Amino acid sequence: MKKPLVGALFAVLLMGAGIAPATAAAPSAAPSAATAPAPVRAAVGFAGTVALSNCSGSVVRTPASQPGDPALVLSNGHCLETGFPAPGTVVYNRSSSRSFTLLNASGRGVGTLRASKIAYGTMTDTDISVYQLTSTYAQIKSRYGIDALELSTTHPVQGTAITVVSGYWKRTYSCNVDGFVYRLKEGSWTWKDSVRYTSGCQTIGGTSGSPVIDNATGKVVAVNNTGNEDGQRCTDNNPCEVDENGQVTVRQGINYAQQTYGIAACVGAGNVFDLNRTGCTLPKP
Numbered sequence: 001m002k003k004p005l006v007g008a009l010f011a012v013l014l015m016g017a018g019i020a021p022a023t024a025a026a027p028s029a030a031p032s033a034a035t036a037p038a039p040v041r042a043a044v045g046f047a048g049t050v051a052l053s054n055c056s057g058s059v060v061r062t063p064a065s066q067p068g069d070p071a072l073v074l075s076n077g078h079c080l081e082t083g084f085p086a087p088g089t090v091v092y093n094r095s096s097s098r099s100f101t102l103l104n105a106s107g108r109g110v111g112t113l114r115a116s117k118i119a120y121g122t123m124t125d126t127d128i129s130v131y132q133l134t135s136t137y138a139q140i141k142s143r144y145g146i147d148a149l150e151l152s153t154t155h156p157v158q159g160t161a162i163t164v165v166s167g168y169w170k171r172t173y174s175c176n177v178d179g180f181v182y183r184l185k186e187g188s189w190t191w192k193d194s195v196r197y198t199s200g201c202q203t204i205g206g207t208s209g210s211p212v213i214d215n216a217t218g219k220v221v222a223v224n225n226t227g228n229e230d231g232q233r234c235t236d237n238n239p240c241e242v243d244e245n246g247q248v249t250v251r252q253g254i255n256y257a258q259q260t261y262g263i264a265a266c267v268g269a270g271n272v273f274d275l276n277r278t279g280c281t282l283p284k285p
Contacts, residue, residue: 001078001127001186001226001237002208002255044213045105048149049167050113052100055079056168058211059102059113059133059140060220061148062264062271067138069271070116071148073100073131074260075209076225077123084123087188090285091121092273096131102144107170110144119273120266124283125192126258127225129209132271149211152219153264156195161215164197164224164257168206174215175200184256186226186239195222195257196241203227203255212257220260227255 050057050073057075065072077091078084081098085091096118101109114134121129137148156162156177164173175198184194195212197203203210203224212222231252232238239256241249265279275284 001076001084002203002205002224044163044165044172044215044218046103046107046165046167046170046172047105047146049103049165049211050100051103051109051167051170052079052098052209053081054168054206055209056166056207056224057100057209058165058167058220059137059146059148060130060151060211061137062151062267063153064264064267065137065148065271067141068136071113071133071135071137071140072119072267072271073113073115073133074151074211074220074223074263075129075131076223076258077121077127077129078225079209080118080121080129082118082121085121087190088124089122090124090283091118091129092275092285094118094121098131100131101167102140102146103167103170104144104146110146113140120282122283123189123191125190126282127189127191128223128258128260128263130263130273149213150219151264152214152217152221152261155261156214156221156259160221162197162201162221163213163215164201164203164207164210165213166203166207166210166224168210169204171207173201173203173207178254181241181256182244183242184226184239185234185242187234187236191225191258193259195259196251197255197257199254201255202253222257222259224255224257228252
């Protein structure tokens, strides 16, 4: 996991030495015909992202969410204030009063949002937390002029241009979806069908929970959660890839995210999580 305190200390040391962490450049586009212009990526800003006390996140909605529904905030399961959920554990409808700093498009904090509960959280099969807020989407729009980010309901595609947007650091990372990992194992936890980034997204501690945005659609396709820091095999902060045959691959310096397209199927009327809804495949308590 991208431990926020470790990452924060690392960044402070770099800045103290006069070296700011580099913002990775996007990889070059694939060669095209000489007469064809290079593809242009859509600009992705910070509007709708949030800063947690230890991580990043975003205000999100499903395609069916209504303006009067209580808004939702997406982050990682390992960012929960209750600590890392043990393997096999699901946090469901648990009271919370956690606060979030809402950012505008330029990355400036414009207000504080507050949770009423942890609607869902786990580190089993995936690494997500979803908070329900005391404010509705309409109230957030009226007070701050900011819309929620929409969750994509389709599996992302290899090669897609993406941006990881960190509300904690107020930084963005641009790269592409390099591929998908059958099983991503880190310490005691195992995640399914994880997104692997190309090397351009050199995310650091504190970027945990950042939305991964499809540049073409502006929708959230994943949530940033980890990377192999030291080249170790399947240890904490050093996830390894395991294929269908059990073959293990270690990719030092490569970072990963968890897909989010399955969340919407688990959210019913009023933005209420219902794990028994048709099509909902999230782990149950």
